Amino acid sequence: MCGIAGVIRFDGAPVDPGLVAEMTAELGHRGPDGTGTWVAGPVGLGHRRLSIIDVAGSAQPMASTDGRLRVTFNGEILNYRELRAGLAYPWRTSGDTEVILAAYEHGGIESVDRLRGQFAFALWDDRQRHAWLVRDRMGILPLYYHRDARMLAFASEVKALLPALRGGPQVDPDGLAEYLCHRVVPAPRTLFAGIRKVPPGHRLRVGLDGDVDVEPYWLLPRDGGDLDVDDGTARRDVSTALGAAVDEALVADVPVGALLSGGLDSSLIVALAARRQGPANLHTYSATFGDPRWDEGRYAAAVAETIGTRHHEVRVGAADFETLWHRLTWHRDGPMSEPADLAVYRLAEAARAEVKVLLSGEGSDELFAGYPKYAFARLTAAAGVVPAPVRAAVLGAVERRLLSRRSRPRVAARALAQPSAADRAQAWFAAFTPAEVLGLLGRPGPRSHAEVWERARGDALARMQYLDCHAWLADNLLERGDRMCMAASVELRPPFLDHRLVELAFALPGRAKVRGRTGKWVLRALARDLLPDWVARRPKVGFRLPMDAWFRTGLREMANDLLLAPGSFVTSMMDRRPVAALLDRHHRGAANEDVRIWTLLCLEVWHETFFGGRRPGGRPARPCTEK
Numbered sequence: 001m002c003g004i005a006g007v008i009r010f011d012g013a014p015v016d017p018g019l020v021a022e023m024t025a026e027l028g029h030r031g032p033d034g035t036g037t038w039v040a041g042p043v044g045l046g047h048r049r050l051s052i053i054d055v056a057g058s059a060q061p062m063a064s065t066d067g068r069l070r071v072t073f074n075g076e077i078l079n080y081r082e083l084r085a086g087l088a089y090p091w092r093t094s095g096d097t098e099v100i101l102a103a104y105e106h107g108g109i110e111s112v113d114r115l116r117g118q119f120a121f122a123l124w125d126d127r128q129r130h131a132w133l134v135r136d137r138m139g140i141l142p143l144y145y146h147r148d149a150r151m152l153a154f155a156s157e158v159k160a161l162l163p164a165l166r167g168g169p170q171v172d173p174d175g176l177a178e179y180l181c182h183r184v185v186p187a188p189r190t191l192f193a194g195i196r197k198v199p200p201g202h203r204l205r206v207g208l209d210g211d212v213d214v215e216p217y218w219l220l221p222r223d224g225g226d227l228d229v230d231d232g233t234a235r236r237d238v239s240t241a242l243g244a245a246v247d248e249a250l251v252a253d254v255p256v257g258a259l260l261s262g263g264l265d266s267s268l269i270v271a272l273a274a275r276r277q278g279p280a281n282l283h284t285y286s287a288t289f290g291d292p293r294w295d296e297g298r299y300a301a302a303v304a305e306t307i308g309t310r311h312h313e314v315r316v317g318a319a320d321f322e323t324l325w326h327r328l329t330w331h332r333d334g335p336m337s338e339p340a341d342l343a344v345y346r347l348a349e350a351a352r353a354e355v356k357v358l359l360s361g362e363g364s365d366e367l368f369a370g371y372p373k374y375a376f377a378r379l380t381a382a383a384g385v386v387p388a389p390v391r392a393a394v395l396g397a398v399e400r401r402l403l404s405r406r407s408r409p410r411v412a413a414r415a416l417a418q419p420s421a422a423d424r425a426q427a428w429f430a431a432f433t434p435a436e437v438l439g440l441l442g443r444p445g446p447r448s449h450a451e452v453w454e455r456a457r458g459d460a461l462a463r464m465q466y467l468d469c470h471a472w473l474a475d476n477l478l479e480r481g482d483r484m485c486m487a488a489s490v491e492l493r494p495p496f497l498d499h500r501l502v503e504l505a506f507a508l509p510g511r512a513k514v515r516g517r518t519g520k521w522v523l524r525a526l527a528r529d530l531l532p533d534w535v536a537r538r539p540k541v542g543f544r545l546p547m548d549a550w551f552r553t554g555l556r557e558m559a560n561d562l563l564l565a566p567g568s569f570v571t572s573m574m575d576r577r578p579v580a581a582l583l584d585r586h587h588r589g590a591a592n593e594d595v596r597i598w599t600l601l602c603l604e605v606w607h608e609t610f611f612g613g614r615r616p617g618g619r620p621a622r623p624c625t626e627k
Contacts, residue, residue: 001030001050001075001491002030002031002049002060002075002156003027003028003029003030003155003157003160004027004046004072004074004120004121004122004143004154004155004156005023005026005155005161006020006023006043006122007020007043007044007151007152007154008042008124008131008152008206009150009151009208010042010151010208010210011149011150011151012042013150014042015042015043016044017039020037020039020044020045023046023153023155023161024037024048024160026159027155027156029331029489030048030050030157031047031048031049031050031489032048032050033049033050033051034049034051035048036049036059038070043131045061045071045122046061046072047060047072050491051356052076052253052491053096053251053252054093054095054096054097054253055254057094058094058095058097058098062097064102064105067126068125069101069104069124069125070124071097071122071123072121072122073097073120074141074143075117075120075121075136075141076096076118076251077100077115078096078118078248078251079248080095080096080251081251083099083102083103083114087099087102087106089102089105096117100115100121103115104125109132109205113218116248116499116500117248118136119134120135120142122134122154129208130205130206130207131205132203132204133198133203134198134203135198135200135201137200138201138469138474138497139187139199139200139475140482141482142156142157142479142482142483143156144157144158144161144196145161145196145198145204146164146165146194147194147196147212148166148194157333157483158190158192159330159333165194169193169611170193170194171191171607171611172190172191172192172193172195174189174446175193176441177443177445178448179191179335180432180436180441181426181430181432181433181445181449182430182431182449182475182476183337183338183429183430183476183599184334184472184476184479185475186448186470186475189446189448190334191334191335191606197475198214199214200220201217201218202215202217218499220469220470220502220506221503221507222455222456223457223458223462223506224457224465224466224506224507224510225458225461225462225507225509225510226507227507227508227509229512231512234508234512235522235525235526237504238501238508238522238523238526239526239529241498241500241501241504242268242495242501242526245496245498245500246269246272246273246495249359249493249495250273250277250359252356254355255281255355256355257282257285257355257357257359258270258283258284258285258358259286259359259360259361260284260285260286260300260303260304261300262296262302262303262535263299263361263535263540264364264370264520264524264536264538265361265523266300266360266361267361268361268527268530268531269359269360269361270303270304270307270309270359271530273359274308279309280310282310283310283311283354284304284309285313285314285358286301286311286312286313286314286347287313287314287316287343287347288316289315289316289317289343297313299538300313303531303535306532312350312351314343314346314350316342316346318553318555320346321342321558322558324342325342325605326605326608326609328345328484328487329606329609330609331345331487332479333483334606335603335605335606336480336602336605337476337480338476338480339547340480341483342484345484345485345487345488348488349487349488351490352489352490356489356490357491358485359492359493359495360481362477362478362492362494362497363477363478363496363497363502364496364520365519365520365540366465366468366472366473367469367501367505368505368513368519368520368522369461369514369519369520370520371428371468371540372517372519373411373415373464374513374514375514375517375518376412377460377463377514378461379416380415380416380421380424380464381421381424381460382460384420384421384424392417395413395414395416395417396413396417398413410592412428415427415428421453422449422450422452422454422467423449425453425464425467426449426453426467431599432596434447436578439575439578440578441573441574449467449471452466452467452470452471453466461510461513461514462506466506478494478497481494508522524536524537547597547598548586548592551587551594552586552587552589556587558601559583559601560583562601562604563579563583563597563601564576564579564580564583568604569603570600582596583597
């Protein structure tokens with residue numbers, strides 16, 4: 001993968017080459033292998049390259065043979081060889097970037113429908129005098145933009161847009177409320193005022209007259225479970241689609257490795273990858289935490305030994321936060337949504353010695369119903385038959401009485417107590433409920449999850465999966481994977497998110513996913529052909545760090561100092577009393593509040609990093625001084 005940036009001016013002034021160069025330089029970690037800029041009048045494009053395909057060629061920004069088109073591209077078109085074979089074009093490279101130009105010349109912007117892979121690109125059409133910004137279907141790769149009366153600036157990461165902001169960055173109040181509710185900010189908002197995300201599966205047309213049109217070219221299937229297939233057919237179809245996705249994910253001219261937790265998803269990906277490129281050629285990586293509750297190192301090592309990969313373990317501890325928290329917050333462009341962000345970075349950092357590309361099992365839980373909460377999807381939707389005040393009173397009492405170690409029952413009680421079906425479905429992953437956000441900020445926040453819930457169709461399970469594929473997957477897990485791996489200059493590829501497999505997964509009936517209280521039925525059936533039976537039977541554990549214990553020991557003083565100190569951003573924006581109360585409950589062991597403490601701490605560190613001079617290297621974000 002790479003980093004892209006650029007500017008399209010509306011006011012008739014030429015683009016400042018220095019601005020494009022500065023924006024592009026901020027993305028150096030995304031592309032240490034090469035850099036390029038192109039500026040012509042009102043348009044400027046920048047590119048940083050991580051060489052994965054056609055390593056010696058395909059420099060960017062790249063022009064079409066007649067010079068009419070220019071593209072700056074981040075990602076991989078995994079079916080590029082197939083497309084090259086079917087397009088008559090005077091090829092000058094052997095890579096995938098030129099395929100975008102050739103496909104556009106033959107079919108215009110509708111040609112994006114033919115692309116498979118993970119991508120974000122900007123294409124300038126000099127004949128039509130407009131630009132296109134395009135993001136891949138599932139939002140694997142990021143794309144941000146800022147628009148004002150003078151220009152539209154775009155980039156792979158928020159930090160590269162800061163030089164284009166007049167007056168420097170500011171906090172978006174609606175983005176803040178969304179963050180407290182979701183632990184991330186769902187597209188199209190961000191935590192920065194005036195900076196937006198291109199939603200997954202969307203494209204923007206940008207004209208020199210200032211018109212900006214946003215439109216979808218692909219949408220996540222809304223009608224879940226409408227495919228009537230028996231168990232054997234479901235298993236065969238998923239096996240074929242996942243195998244094809246892994247085959248394409250291995251397309252590279254550099255070494256490819258894989259993350260391996262020892263759980264079902266990553267083990268399946270590793271088993272299939274090892275069959276195709278040989279286990280002795282496959283490096284695998286797992287994190288260990290020194291806490292038996294969450295440490296899956298022994299399972300990962302057992303899977304690696306069974307398959308025969310070249311396995312590596314990386315130890316992650318509480319001390320890593322003190323040295324890396326601000327740095328990784330800068331790379332994340334926002335608060336680190338989960339402690340696992342740190343673990344993903346440490347794994348990518350270690351992997352960089354052997355590989356440039358890592359495969360992951362991301363997306364499987366959302367597509368095939370792997371989270372424990374999916375077994376309660378029907379109850380989550382049906383709980384509304386009990387009046388909300390009654391549910392809130394009864395379940396609130398249950399939540400308060402549950403021991404702190406019973407985290408899942410407490411989360412369930414809290415979720416089922418919410419007033420609407422959308423709130424209940426979203427609350428399983430929430431840091432703070434909408435009512436709690438109101439209490440903290442003194443005003444309600446946007447309800448983007450309710451809008452997504454209303455768009456969904458199908459049964460309760462399908463609607464919950466549809467909801468989770470938006471903010472939780474696209475704006476949390478995929479954003480984490482991209483930022484933390486790119487911070488180490490490593491590309492991450494999630495084969496489960498091949499859009500053909502996504503469409504199949506959503507079409508499968510619920511019985512192919514959840515049976516009883518066990519999710520991912522069809523994947524477990526598939527795993528029995530490839531892996532030891534214990535892998536197929538293992539329950540969902542999750543990629544977690546022991547933050548509950550760390551917040552009572554090594555990180556306790558840090559949490560108190562950051563959140564309750566005079567001048568804290570959190571307590572300047574929120575009521576201090578509930579913040580102090582949740583810290584006290586956790587420290588006393590009366591409740592396990594590690595998720596909410598983490599959410600507030602990361603917000604504080606984010607504000608310090610971007611607004612308080614804690615940017616890595618000590619350089620403040622330079623505001624745009626153009627008139």
